[in-house]
Amino acid sequence: MTVTDPVALLGEHLRDDMEQVNALIRRHMQSQNAPRIPEVTAHLIEAGGKRIRPLLNLAAARLLGYEGNAHLGLAATVEFIHTATLLHDDVVDESTQRRGRPTANLLWDNKSSVLVGDFLFARSFLMMVESGSMEALRIMAESATALAEGEILQMGAAQNLATDEATYLRIIRYKTAALFSAATESGAVIAGATPAQRRALAEFGDALGICYQLVDDYLDYAGSAPSLGKKVGTDFAGGKVTLPVILAHAAGSEQERAFWKRCIEKGERGNDELEHAMALLHRQGALQATRERAQEWSDRARAALAELPAHRLRDLLDDLTVMLVTRIN
Amino acid sequence: MTVTDPVALLGEHLRDDMEQVNALIRRHMQSQNAPRIPEVTAHLIEAGGKRIRPLLNLAAARLLGYEGNAHLGLAATVEFIHTATLLHDDVVDESTQRRGRPTANLLWDNKSSVLVGDFLFARSFLMMVESGSMEALRIMAESATALAEGEILQMGAAQNLATDEATYLRIIRYKTAALFSAATESGAVIAGATPAQRRALAEFGDALGICYQLVDDYLDYAGSAPSLGKKVGTDFAGGKVTLPVILAHAAGSEQERAFWKRCIEKGERGNDELEHAMALLHRQGALQATRERAQEWSDRARAALAELPAHRLRDLLDDLTVMLVTRIN
Numbered sequence: 001m002t003v004t005d006p007v008a009l010l011g012e013h014l015r016d017d018m019e020q021v022n023a024l025i026r027r028h029m030q031s032q033n034a035p036r037i038p039e040v041t042a043h044l045i046e047a048g049g050k051r052i053r054p055l056l057n058l059a060a061a062r063l064l065g066y067e068g069n070a071h072l073g074l075a076a077t078v079e080f081i082h083t084a085t086l087l088h089d090d091v092v093d094e095s096t097q098r099r100g101r102p103t104a105n106l107l108w109d110n111k112s113s114v115l116v117g118d119f120l121f122a123r124s125f126l127m128m129v130e131s132g133s134m135e136a137l138r139i140m141a142e143s144a145t146a147l148a149e150g151e152i153l154q155m156g157a158a159q160n161l162a163t164d165e166a167t168y169l170r171i172i173r174y175k176t177a178a179l180f181s182a183a184t185e186s187g188a189v190i191a192g193a194t195p196a197q198r199r200a201l202a203e204f205g206d207a208l209g210i211c212y213q214l215v216d217d218y219l220d221y222a223g224s225a226p227s228l229g230k231k232v233g234t235d236f237a238g239g240k241v242t243l244p245v246i247l248a249h250a251a252g253s254e255q256e257r258a259f260w261k262r263c264i265e266k267g268e269r270g271n272d273e274l275e276h277a278m279a280l281l282h283r284q285g286a287l288q289a290t291r292e293r294a295q296e297w298s299d300r301a302r303a304a305l306a307e308l309p310a311h312r313l314r315d316l317l318d319d320l321t322v323m324l325v326t327r328i329n
Numbered sequence: 330m331t332v333t334d335p336v337a338l339l340g341e342h343l344r345d346d347m348e349q350v351n352a353l354i355r356r357h358m359q360s361q362n363a364p365r366i367p368e369v370t371a372h373l374i375e376a377g378g379k380r381i382r383p384l385l386n387l388a389a390a391r392l393l394g395y396e397g398n399a400h401l402g403l404a405a406t407v408e409f410i411h412t413a414t415l416l417h418d419d420v421v422d423e424s425t426q427r428r429g430r431p432t433a434n435l436l437w438d439n440k441s442s443v444l445v446g447d448f449l450f451a452r453s454f455l456m457m458v459e460s461g462s463m464e465a466l467r468i469m470a471e472s473a474t475a476l477a478e479g480e481i482l483q484m485g486a487a488q489n490l491a492t493d494e495a496t497y498l499r500i501i502r503y504k505t506a507a508l509f510s511a512a513t514e515s516g517a518v519i520a521g522a523t524p525a526q527r528r529a530l531a532e533f534g535d536a537l538g539i540c541y542q543l544v545d546d547y548l549d550y551a552g553s554a555p556s557l558g559k560k561v562g563t564d565f566a567g568g569k570v571t572l573p574v575i576l577a578h579a580a581g582s583e584q585e586r587a588f589w590k591r592c593i594e595k596g597e598r599g600n601d602e603l604e605h606a607m608a609l610l611h612r613q614g615a616l617q618a619t620r621e622r623a624q625e626w627s628d629r630a631r632a633a634l635a636e637l638p639a640h641r642l643r644d645l646l647d648d649l650t651v652m653l654v655t656r657i658n
Contacts, residue, residue, distance in 0.1 A: 033503065034481040088447060092440040111421040114443060115481045118417060121447070122473035125454050129467045137466070138458045144451035152363040152444045174362065 006320035007050045010059060013316055017058045017072060018051065024076040028123050040104050040116040045083055047099040053078045053183045056208075056317075060187025060201050063313035071190045073131040077140060078183045080124035085147050085179075087117035092151065093238060136186040143182030150175025159239040159265050161249055161257075168243050169210070172217075177209025200307040207301035208321055214294035215324055217242035221278060222287050222328070233274045239264050243293065245277075248286035256280055291328060298325045335649035336379045339388060342645055346387045346401065347380065353405040357452050369433050369445040374412055376428040382407045382512045385537075385646075389516025389530050392642035400519045402460040406469060407512045409453035414476050414508075416446035421480065422567060465515040472511030479503025488568040488594050490578055490586075497572055498539070501546075506538025513537075529636040533646070536630035540653055543623035546571035547657060550607060551616050562603045568593050572622065574606075577615035585609055620657060627654045 011018055025045060031037040054075035061071035089095070090103040091113045097103060105113040121144070128137045153171045157163040184205030188198040220235040221244055235242050241264060249260045262268045263277060281287050301321045308314050340347055354374060360366040383404035390400035418424070419432040420442045426432060434442040450473070457466045482500045486492040513534035517527040549564045550573055564571050570593060578589045591597045592606060610616050630650045637643050 031478055031481075033478045033499065034485070036481050036485070037478070085447075088443050092443055110439075111484055112481070114417050114421055115477050115484070118414075118446075118450070119474060119477035119481065121450055122470055122477055125470040126467065126474060129463060129470055132463070134458060134461070134463060138455070141451055141454040141458055145448060145455060148444050148448035148451055149360055149362045149366070152360075152365055152441070152448070155440055155444070156363070156365070170362070 006316065006323045007052055007055065010055050010313075010316045010320060011051065013313065014055060014058045014062065017062070017075070018055065020069075020072050021051075021054050021058070021075045021079070024072060024127070025079060028076065028080070028127055029120070031119070034119075036108070036112055037116050037119050040087070040108060040112050041083065041120065043101070043104055043107065044086060044098070045079070047101050049099060051079060052212075053082050053179055056180060056205060057183040057187040059313045059317055060184040060205075061191040063308060063311040063317075064188060064191040064193050064197060065309075066187075066191035068190070070131045070133065071187055073127045074133075074136055074140070074186050074190060075183075077124040077127045077131075078179065078186075080120045080127070081140070081144055081147070082179060084117040084120040084124070085151070087113040087120070089151065092155070131190065133186075133190055135189050139182050139186045139189065143178040146174045146178035150178065154240075157241050159267070160241060161245075161260060161264055163241045163246060164250075165243065165246055168241070168246055172210055172213040173206065176213040177206045180209030180212065181205035197308060200304045204301050204304035204308075204317070207297045207304060208324070211294050211297035211301060211321070211324055214243065214290060214297060215328055217244065218287060218290045218294060218328060221281055236263070236274050236277055237269060239267060239269065243290045244281050244286045247289050248277075248281050248284040251284045251286070252280065256284075291325070294325050294328075298322065335645065335652045336381055336384065339384050339642075339645045339649060340380065342642065343384060343387045343391065346391070346404070347384065349398075349401050350380075350383050350387070350404045350408070353401060353456070354408060357405065357409070357456060358449070360448070363448075365437070365441055366445050366448050369416070369437060369441050370412065370449065372430070372433055372436065373415060373427070374408070376430050378428060380408060381541075382411050382508055385509060385534060386512040386516040388642045388646055389513040389534075390520040392637065392640040392646075393517060393520040393522050393526060394638075395516075395520035397519070399460045399462065400516055402456045403462075403465055403469070403515050403519060404512075406453040406456045406460075407508065407515075409449045409456070410469070410473055410476070411508060413446040413449040413453070414480070416442040416449070418480065421484075460519065462515075462519055464518050468511050468515045468518065472507040475503045475507035479505070479507065483569075486570050488596070489570060490574075490589060490593055492570045492575060493579075494572065494575055497570070497575055501539055501542040502535065505542040506535045509538030509541065510534035526637060529633045533630050533633035533637075536626045536633060537650055537653070540623050540626035540630060540650070543572065543619060543626060544653055544657055546573065547616060547619045547623060550610055551657070565592070565603050565606055566598060568596060568598065572619045573610050573615045576618050577606075577610050577613040580613045580615070581609065585613075620654070623654050623657075627651065 029038050029041040057075040057078050058071060087104055090098055091105050091110045095103050096106050128140055150171055154175060157171060181202050185198060185202035188201040223232055249257055263273050298321050302318055305314055305318055358367050358370040386404040386407050387400060416433055419427055420434050420439045424432050425435050457469055479500055483504060486496060486500060510531050514527060514531035517530040552561055578586055592602050627650050631647055634643055634647050
């Protein structure tokens with residue numbers, strides 16, 4: 001497959017902005033007092049993440065014709081908040097791999113990950129203050145609150161087969177889509193968007209974020225390791241209840257439900273169980289259905305985009321939204 | 330001893346304000362999505378902390394004649410940031426007791442403490458947005474950054490006898506005094522202080538915070554358990570290098586330095602070692618010297634206060650500053 005990566009295309013188009021954002025990120029991750037901070041941050045931030053969240057912020061502002069620079073600090077903020085949550089998530093999940101590299105909590109320790117995450121949260125609010133927009137600050141603070149709530153909700157859903165699709169949707173909307181949506185909505189605000197444009201960009205970010213997480217949860221069972229930078233079956237190994245499992249469990253025979261109960265709730269999960277789980281997911285059409293849900297959210301995101309003025313960046317966001325799902329088909 | 334607690338007196342004087350702050354705290358710690366959040370928060374926030382930081386904020390604003398209500402949200406914010414750092418510190422330090430009760434990380438788990446802390450951080454910024462003062466937001470975001478840096482600096486100083494008094498001072502200024510100072514300075518800002526008043530209140534908070542931490546570190550060796558709500562010798566048990574140890578180590582004979590090295594850096598710390606450490610601290614005058622440093626910072630705090638207009642609250646802050654040190658003599 002030689003499909004051009006739409007995120008890379010977006011990055012290409014926003015290269016000047018993105019270079020300034022990267023410079024801001026490098027500058028603000030410094031600490032005269034604690035060299036551990038830039039070390040830990042750089043490990044994660046320079047591991048080749050796609051920077052999709054800051055790109056969404058930049059694209060939202062620019063496609064509305066914004067010509068200022070206040071969005072740059074917001075874009076860096078979004079990446080800092082994201083990085084902080086990754087550091088904390090890896091502690092919470094006891095993860096050992098992220099973006100194809102050992103996690104910071106493994107290389108250093110949990111303390112460093114917790115405290116450097118806190119530093120990045122605080123710095124991100126300082127960068128926002130510099131953007132000068134109280135409304136953008138409100139959007140970002142609300143999204144940071146939602147991120148934490150989403151992670152806490154997810155803790156409650158772990159190893160818990162009573163989690164239904166509605167709860168799952170709420171979790172991913174909070175833990176993932178909230179920051180996507182904050183990125184696009186704050187970009188709109190900084191660009192002086194009309195209320196309709198602002199709403200459309202917020203909805204676009206929300207739907208894209210939900211789609212993004214559905215695809216991620218799909219690929220955790222259906223992907224191949226190199227493209228993910230993490231092992232397939234990680235969610236299963238962690239007893240995480242994502243949509244594929246929710247659907248397969250709901251549609252399963254009594255015997256199958258007993259199997260899921262054993263694996264997810266009682267923790268009897270080995271390689272054999274993963275293989276059997278995969279077979280059940282396929283048999284019940286759970287992966288197919290997850291892909292369909294992703295497609296629906298991709299369509300919703302595109303519908304929101306269609307309300308915005310014609311612009312090359314709008315087209316690139318549309319391509320990105322289409323390909324997020326088609327690349328897994 | 331029946332000395333009246335000056336923090337309680339301050340709370341008495343600011344009772345109406347403080348009741349509203351407590352209502353704000355209770356309201357903003359709610360989460361429709363995750364009941365775990367108010368559970369964990371309430372455990373800590375209702376364990377009878379003295380609320381000294383919000384009281385400082387309220388006092389700063391009111392003693393300058395402020396008659397509005399925007400400081401209430403700031404005071405609640407300060408307590409939220411403080412609570413978030415306590416939750417994270419207890420994870421980082423693997424503490425088991427706080428304010429005389431089991432820590433949240435022990436009662437629930439590290440995950441809950443990390444994520445609820447994140448939630449409180451984010452909520453605190455949301456509350457600040459509601460205060461409407463970008464300058465107060467900047468002060469608070471800078472202080473949250475300093476808190477994280479101070480904790481990271483402290484990690485580097487743990488089990489490390491190369492830590493000198495200047496480094497120790499920087500650590501406590503960041504990890505403790507920054508939030509005291511943010512509380513008083515943001516109170517000044519919200520009250521429309523003159524630059525000189527703002528500087529005086531910032532300096533007062535800084536000096537009081539340093540004094541407060543010096544007293545805390547002193548009492549960890551010289552106090553008695555009931556008044557602390559935690560065990561004496563906790564710092565020693567954790568290999569924490571605080572001023573008493575720095576001074577005793579610096580003044581010690583070769584043999585004594587070897588003892589400190591064994592205890593602090595190599596971790597050979599039992600009850601016998603604590604007893605011997607106490608004896609050395611007394612012999613070298615390290616506890617006495619720590620108390621003198623506390624006295625110096627108490628004097629500096631009072632000098633800053635003296636630059637402010639005469640007011641009953643100023644007198645109460647002065648009493649508090651005096652008694653912080655005299656109560657340990």
